[in-house]
Amino acid sequence: MPIPEDVTGEEIDKDVRQELQSLPKTLAEDVARNLVMVARLIDEDPEGAYGYSKVALRLASRVAAVREAAGFAAYANQKYSEALAEFRAARRMTGSVELWPLMADCERGLGRPEKALDMAGAPEVHKLDKAGQVEMRLVAAGARRDMGQLDAAIVTLQSPELASNSVQPWTARLRYAYADALLAAERRGEAREWFAKAVEADKDGSTDASDRLAELDGVEFVDAFDENEDEGGNEPEGDGAEQASAGPDEGDEK
Incomplete structure (x- = not known):
């Protein structure tokens, strides 16, 4: 090549x-x-x-x-x-255990979440650094969700790393996964709170937390140019290529 x-x-x-x-x-x-x-x-x-x-x-x-x-x-x-x-x-x-979480996630990808959970409880996990342990927790929570165990997935993600106010490289993804699990469990108000926290930590846009938060808030982004307008039609109102319309989401918890 x-x-x-x-x-x-x-x-x-x-x-x-x-x-x-x-x-x-x-x-x-x-x-x-x-x-x-x-x-x-x-x-x-x-x-x-x-x-x-x-x-x-x-x-x-x-x-x-x-x-x-x-x-x-x-x-x-x-x-x-x-x-x-x-x-x-x-x-x-x-002889390194660094790839252990990725190996477990491959088991998930192959439709073997039980195997991924076995790996999450293996002695190798204790040899991982903090980032690796957080990654393993994310994989384990994903395996729980694969098996339809939403409550267990939520509990799996609850950890000192999730509760910490300090922002680490894994913080945005951990908060995002927790918010997503809460939303799947129809705990909408809590999910919104954690998507907002994920946005705060996601400085480089590694997740779509901001989009998920906007969706929960009822914000819809639309193209300001009407595709049905004749060519050479009137200029769109406003001063941007996109406009956002926002309204309360009736399903949001108070």
Whole structure:
């Protein structure tokens, strides 16, 4: 697959670069450039990232970082069986438990929420850092919801991390998951409160909490340009391309 000339391979993390030192220099450079492309594309073009990950895997399947990248690319494309196999391989090579929550989420993706819950109670979880433990809690709550256990999912998410006022990298996603579970349980007023808290923590827009909050508040965004108007019709009223109409949501709890 073609790689832009500006991609040198030097962009990769220094730990990954060190792993690649076990390879011949030219091969290491080729693998590094493919890994850079995986990282560049995985959010915007997961299929493209998957393609580059397969090239890297063909070149250096015995490098843990390559197996991990292949797992992430497969996961982004919802190829959960393949992702799980790659994550397991990376874990065998490194002995690290870092990928444990992702492995459990792959079990969910494969329709095995019970297995994900088993993993949530495994000793490996205690070896995870705080971010990993929060991620495992999110996976476990998702597994509970997969099994129709909404109340259990809500309880699973209740934790010191959820109650804390400090904002950490995981805070927005944790609050969002809690709000979503509350809404699914028809606890609408509480859900609105937690979607609002998720918005406060979501500085980079990693969730759609603001949209969910607006929906609960009865705010609807509409295109100011009427598609039915004749071409060259009158200018739309107002000074923006979008207008918002708001009204009370009769179903909202007081």
